[in-house]
Amino acid sequence: MTLIHPKAHFRPYTSAAGGWGSAKSVMEILWREQAPIRAGLPLIKQNKPGGFACVSCAWAKPGKPHSLEFCENGAKATAWELTSRKTDPAFFARHTLTELRQWPDYDLEQQGRLTHPMRYNAATDRYQETTWEEAYRDIGAQLKSMSPDSVVFYASGRASLETSFMYQLLARAYGTNNLPDSSNMCHESTSVGLQESIGVPVGTVTLDDFEHTDCILFFGQNVGSNSPRMLHQLREARQRDVPIITFNPIRERGLERFVNPQSPVEMLGPNSTVISTQYHQLAIGGDTAVVMGIAKSLFEMDEAALAKGQPGIIDQAFIAQHTEGFAEFCNSVLETPWDTIERQAGLSRSALEAVATVYARHERVMLVYGMGITQHRRGVTNVQMLVNLLLLRGNIGKRGAGICPVRGHSNVQGQRTVGITEDPKKIPVDKIEELYGFTVPSKKGLNTVETCEGLLDGSVRGFIGLGGNFLRAIPDTSRMEPAWNTLELNVQIATKLNRTHLVPGKNAWILPCLGRIEKDVQNGVEQVYTTEDSTGCVRAWQGNSEPASAHARAEVAILAGIAEATLPGATRIDWDARRRDYALIRQGIAQVYPEIFHDMETRMWETGGFHRPIAAAKREWKTESGRAIFITPELLEEDDDVYPNHTRRDVLQLMTLRSNDQFNTTIYGYEDRFRGVSGTRAVIFMNRNDVLRLGFKPGDWVNVTTAIEPQVTRSVGPLQIIAYDIPENCCAAYYPECNPLVPLWHHAERSKVPAAKSIPVTLAKASPSAGDLKRALPESDQVR
Template sequence: MSEQKIEFYDGPAGGWAALKSVARHLNEQGVAVKGAKTLLHANQADGFDCPGCAWPDRDHRSTFEFCENGAKAVAAEATARRATPEVIGARTLAEWAEASDHELEATGRLTEPMVYDPEADRYRRTTWDEAFALIARELQALADPNQAIFYTSGRTSNEAAFLYQLFVRQFGTNNFPDCSNMCHEPSGSGLRPTIGVGKGTVTLQDFEQADCVLVFGQNPGTNHPRMLGELRAARKRGARIVSFNPLRERGLERFADPQDKLEMLTFGSAAISSHYFQVKVGGDFALLKGMCKRVVELDDEARREGRAPVLDAAFIAEHTCGFDAFAAELREQAWEPLAEASGLSRAQIEQAADLYVASERVIACWGMGITQHRHSVKTIQMIVNLLLLRGNLGRPGAGACPVRGHSNVQGDRTMGIYEKPAPAFLDRLGEVFGFEPPREPGVDTIGAIQAMLDGRAKVFIAMGGNFAAATPDTAATWRALRRCELTVHITTKFNRSHVVHGRQALVLPVLGRTEIDVQAGAPQGVTVEDSMSMVHLSTGMNAPASEHLLSEPMVVARMAVATLGDGRTPWLQLAGDYAAIRDRIEAVLPDFAGFNDKVSRPGGFRLRNTASERAWATPSGKAEFSTHALPTDGATERAAERRRDVRVFTLTTLRSHDQYNTTIYGLDDRYRGVYGHRRVVFIHAADLADLGMKAGDWVDVTSLHAGTDGGELQERRAERFLLVEYDIPRGCLASYFPETNALVPLESFALGARTPTSKAIPVVLSPHGAA
């Protein structure tokens, strides 16, 4: 375990420190040689897709297509450690509940199916046949198929996801909460009505042509390290990289590319951001509206003076609707509220807009710093507005780029993992497989938790992920899971969700992305879709961690056979030949025509994106400007109005550098200078002084939820956090999840997307242990 210390990090992101970290993690997992060989097959034409983030692969022929956090994910999957039934059964679940998330992860790969023994309060070995029989009994005993919840993680392959949604819909429900509900749901909800697709419009080739990249609410140095290579290359050829983020993040400042031999030999690095604006937490909507206002004002001024227009008038006239109303509202908007809400001065907002105007080809990227807010959908639509003003959609070097997290979270949605499926998709699914799919919308993640709490849902089945740790309002979520008759987790590693279980519980181990998958005597490959709609093949190369592991498609097929019988769908035949699954996908989804042929080519293929072709699949047939007033119902302001006796801050949750989603690889956060700690709160020095506190003090954090209906103020508490002085806007705090998920109310979510507001939590600080 690392020494506990806080130590400023002044090096670049990447570089030798990243390689040293990779070597350390490979050694810790006992796979130094095997892991190094495995990494050389990551993101290769004949290799496996990295089980980490969804950033696209630049070159499937490179011998070095992985990043530090991808290497940690590979090392964790290829680990020599084994979480056998004897290892897990050596402790009661009450004892495992006291372990940290890092300790749970460190047990290693699960090797055999396990069932909960309530008398012993332990997991014990079971057989696959017994496990599937238990699942079938509980599902068949339900009075209504909607009493079952089927969760999906972003690591699930296209083939497994397609079979999963087919099984569940044949069972009779659309209850498909998934990890999109907790991260990028607002991206789809914001983009779909404005440009006609719920995905980003750019490719990696657009990054080669852009002369400006805007980065909103994102820390690629930790969350998508390979993205830094594209930003570095763009900056080196003269493009502006303009970053908007509350914290000063090292990965947005400097980067040393481990693939650049000269840079590594000379200990050099490259600047990333040409301009850095520290918007306050939750201030992005006001910033973006201010930028749009400035662009319109510059155009008005240019026209008055007879100069060339600033707006792309031809594009606006031919391809958009709603501009006149949008521009009129901007002209009426006062500057002072925009500056106050953004945390920037008017001059800074104007400078950012001027950089945009001075650029011909602009890409706008964003992450969960944008999506996990109450008004995230409106904020994303304001990003679209900004791009539309100068025609920066549907042409080379320009467009929208939501940077998604887990490796196939976008592909899962494409495959039909969605609680509100399109009627056309259901029509075709029913035609191909000869059944009538359910039409009633299912529950999302928030709805699933509420249904379990209310007793409306009795069975919870998770295809991967760590639901108990990833979700908001930890106490409520755990109560919900414990009310279930049966919880089932299909997974590779032991985690928090396996400790928070129903009356009956199963843990079912499956093959990992790096492992050889042989079905019916033939090796199989699965497919994934990255953030830029590229679909490619992934083939494992390591021997399975245990002879008892099944593939995810086979687990789904055997659940289906046990629950539904053979019926009209040849479940086991499909699970024995993934090419046959892809044939069925092609039959249901027109964009996958020629699927098996296309995916056999190195690099795969790109799904059609109508917005990138300037074909707008909206009711009007055009891209839509969205007019939104500046929100005045801020959660922090509401809480402060109710609690005038204390200083109310806005807390944003984030990942450490030794973390991916809820998977904790270690206890260090190198770029932020935190070692051996996870329970920390980052705070501005002046705010520390105002509180009469100092860095190194221990505090408790209490969230204050004041609903818009004026009801009773709700408080949630998380205890014992270390104060760390950091470069963050005044009035803002930051801390890691899942430790702070307990502070996020279940009732606080994005309007129009229901994503938890984990990036904007009103909180107060108090000395730890104070009455």
Template sequence: MSTLKDSDLHGKQGEHDAPGGGWQSVAATEKHFLRERVPWHGNRLMLKINQPDGGFECPSCAWPNPKDPGPAEFCENGAKAVAWEATAARTTPEFFSKHTVTELREWSDHDLEKQGRLTHPMRYNAETDKYDPVDWETALRDIGQQLNTFDPWKVELYTSGRTSNEAAFLWQLFGRMYGMTNFPDCSNMCHETTTVALPQSIGVGKATTTLEDFEHADAIFIFGQNAGTNSPRMMGHLHEAKKRGAAIITFNPLRERALVKFANPQTPRDMATNHGETISSQYHQVRIGGDIAAIQGMCKLILEADDRARENGDKPVIDHEFIEMHTDGFEAFADHCRSLSWERIERYSGLPKESLQQAANAWMASERVICCWGMGITQHIHGGDNVHQILNLLLMGGHIGRRGAGACPVRGHSNVQGDRTVGIFHRSGEKFLSKMDEVFGINCSREHGHDVSLCCEAILRDEVDAFIGMGGNFFRAIADQKRVAEHVPNLKLTVQISTKLNRSHLIHGQSAYILPALARTERDEQAGVVQKVSIEDGMCNVQGSVGQLEPASKHLKSEIAIVCDMARATLAPNPKVDWAWLCEDYARIRDRIEATQPETFPDYNRRLEEEGVFHLYIPARDRIWNTESGRAHFLFPGNVLAEDESKPNDPHFQLLTTRGHDQFNTTVYSYDDRYRDIYGTRSVLMMNPKDIEAHGFEAGNIVELSSVNEDGIERKVSGFRIIAYDMPENCLGAYYPETNDLIPIGNRDQQSGTIAGKSVPVNIRLMNTEEVEEATGRLATA
């Protein structure tokens, strides 16, 4: 067996290795514009991105814009997203006439979307197994007629985070008037855990920070978030914080390049040297699923230091005044942390006491602490408990409602938070529903509908008649993808409202439509007037967005127009809802949003026009706790370490699924992952080198992964090449969505329903030569 050399180890970042960002980032941006054949107008377009005065909001991540944005307020991956939708390529009816759906299913996700922008409405023809062009009137009439034959509770309306506030509001209005509350939402697959757990702790499900807080923080803790790939503009703020002396403490199983060192492409000094700034003061490679143990270990050390300080008459380490005035549950939590043994903490976190002491020291040395987290925290069976422990860490120091401190969940898609704010929720509260009834003269159902997991389970039971997707790539993004896809042909109707061809168009019902929509970069004219939509970012700022480009085809409709036309084709007339009138002027929609949520959106249109951007009120920033007790809560699971899904010494490995650097959600821009030194393939399995040797494998071996679960269903994917990676033992990493088939739909956070995609128990089997040849060139899910 060969011995691994240092040069074989991926993810090991040395002092002289290239940083994240820098000239490589600039070169990658230009490469993508050239590849999509938009070099000139693409670069001009980028000068309008994230600009409050007549610009458009980035269609990629939800990181907020500064108060005074610079002329180039974008990042590498935002530029990729813009180039991807501004591409010169077109997926025309001629393309569909040449390819059957069966043939297209063998194509990769990258190659499907690479065909370019959809240009015409298309309808599936079962006789030819192809999509044929259809006019809008016929398509919408048929969809409406079919919807009127179904039980509304057997219809699912999905929403992608790309959808604007205005379109999302009308989408849920349509669903409620139709007679159900089945609103599966992309947030159900990522930060739903945050949205559920945060209110339990502090009474609000959103960030308590603003960008200005990053300018004053003494320490920034980052848990399970790879900002360099998923929110690259965040790196600029971390870069500046580190330069002025803030400590940045990272907890992540994978050693991610940009969080080690980053060269800001908008900083002349960094670009001149391409050396960059060391970002993480400390980098702790916690075991997959070991976050609760790590955070409670820090809390134990902080409490012990506070006990000593009080015994010696020194200044307390924790903020007792804040705890006494604003919280409950502290003593029980403190007793729990004190009772934990270091043997258990180290075993379950995968970190030595000395490392956690270093992190605790950084917390104790700081007057202002921000905690950031991503899906490495939320996508676990105990995801909500993970979030609660982060909040406990903040509450101990009074780090909520203080400048330079707070909770910062780093959201994914650009308007995933805004969609929820305006009503995309399968279990909305009475206050919102009663206002909907009042404003629109309807009677909204109070029954809870389906989120993503419940939708998938209903499809598996053949209890869904129709699925309509507002954006996204639902049938590729979900867990248990292959099992669910096998039942989709039993649906009577599937409709996908999309900008580009993707796999969900090929997993269809008996009747199927593709409805092409305008992209956010494109000019949206209604009644001869260019329209503005609005977006809420991950820190609760609402900003307008005006498309700049000519539409990719004259046959495209805006998402708002599609919703309005579909509603008119489906619903009986309502004197209080004139869909055509609403579609003519999007300001009218914002007036209706304000009417249903006057406290959230006071003077919506005026503020959007006069201020350009405004911040939604977050009570916790003023230390107002909208909980039943009126106080913030210390919450913790008493026995989670004993039941943790990443128990050491189990015979299986723990797999985390992750994005590549040239990827946004299910959109794959290329087969390269520059930050991890992986090129030309996505069928890789990242593995600790000690595990490779201990289990008799070699780097380069091709293996099959099978999930370990209790439901007796076989789930496996094959054809993955082992690469040595700098990560904890017994932990694995592989790309999403190629490994989604390994995740049982039932493996999810029990309160939020978020799938546990960051802690998947699996076994590995070496494939023989014949199996490898058979798997070559095949999709992992085929």
């Protein structure tokens, strides 16, 4: 049941982000999901008081919302979840898993919402309906027969604070700290880097700071597709003439121009807002070198100003009072030659001097970044270099300034706050043990990469997935799928069918859960839930749509059922009472984390919610020395393991990216409007000079192979070449299709985030299939 593609094409997109293109895209997905009313009406309450939190990105929700407080991708996520389509037992009776594994990801999720608990039957190679009672009983029995450290409890970033807190209690009461989550694959470099540099694992910026900043630096984040609601803050900043300086290898439309869909004047007129006042297309892996160059320019400007008797550029008073490590960092910058910086950054000295000149003129500077910074071998260093740049002029701990990591999943930051972590040193063990009457295991658990290693060596025997599409999201896919089939236990709590469900292992269950948009009624009472956004703001929300199926259960209820079957009498936790009343869960959260969640039941209803305390925002540095720390990089290379081959002219650096029509592994459609691609995802974006010098032409089909560890073949294709505006020696293609190219060991040092933003690859001409040719991009369209 493969999707019938329209004729694929590539035509450069010349309109602004937002505008009529965004409105049209929203209407198309509402129609496609057969939910113009079921999903359309709830959109009015999305991200508003008394409504529900968007299940897409984690960008902050204003206390005074716009009339329509959702973006194009947020509307797609809502329509996707409130679809009228159903994946029921009859569907599974018609299709074997062997058959379904041949389907595209889009087709799987497009079947609609899961409706009944299902168990895999190996004899028929099908899922078949079971009861909740049988599922709980059999899962519990299997868990009791297994070593706790052989079981992994994975959490998607969509789970609420209440669900996340229950989940970590379940895992730890069971006897393991194996609690990886989606942040392991994206922003763990932030958690490690910021904690070491400024003493907190999260950003220091709130929405209020956007109203008071006078300059914004933007690194490695595609706001137009990944967090479009932020465009409102950027637009308002530009209307105040705030410069926005962007660093990104590809020119992304959302960082160039924006038309506000809620402004009749902009929608009906020719005007749009120019977002970036400078746009620098650095080389993939050039971020640390870029910051080094800006710092070098600042030091040179500082020296020149002091020589003239003028005030210095560097905030020496702040540095002396609040920091350490400055002298070593300064020496490293001054000793690094400009030609080295330019070569590694892919930018000229004059470009970096232009950035430094603007930065030096402004007193309240914010720095915004995404996974273009974190998903490198030295992703932690990248984060710390951004902190260094802010510290040079005292731009942390004052209004309108600070560092702003843009998280992906809607509550991925929040679930870490309430205990979803593999490291027991990051949780208040004593309070958990005192309150709940069990011993928290002291052994550090597995993160995502370590879970994958455990699958390969056979030490991981069981997996419980609280949402997500783990097997599709992880690196080294071609090696991981065969290993996954050896699992003794595979439990997936989900709303829709995805690739991970089709590799069942020996005993597999799919447990359908409610979405956060749906009413969660327990014992006749509608429950509320809470989330924490990218800015550390916690708010209460409530689903308002009818459940997709009478047989689906709330995530909290499912966890309580598994816990009661697995841990009878093992703790003082009344799982069923918490299922019936989420206020009891929040009471526990407040008792375990009183500094953050005191009076939670009242404060979560405040206008705009309440912010967790961020010490660094008040210039309190919870580091070992009590000061913010300048970290000196060991190397300028972000991905040093790939550089032994950098003299080979046939090796390109590939970064993976998302289309405008997806969120993480969820594919909403085949339209990447902002990049001009329609009807296909089987493409690779290349600089025209590289296309020609390597002996190809636009429109050619190629297989893409990882250029390191030649004893292991990692290849993806065929992909069709698009000549695109990307730096030479760089290329880009879609995630998660290119995950097989990422070696498991190719991850960030210390954070173990897969380094998917720089993969050394080679290309070889391929022979496309008939299906590929039907979706071919005409060479005449290959103009950018």
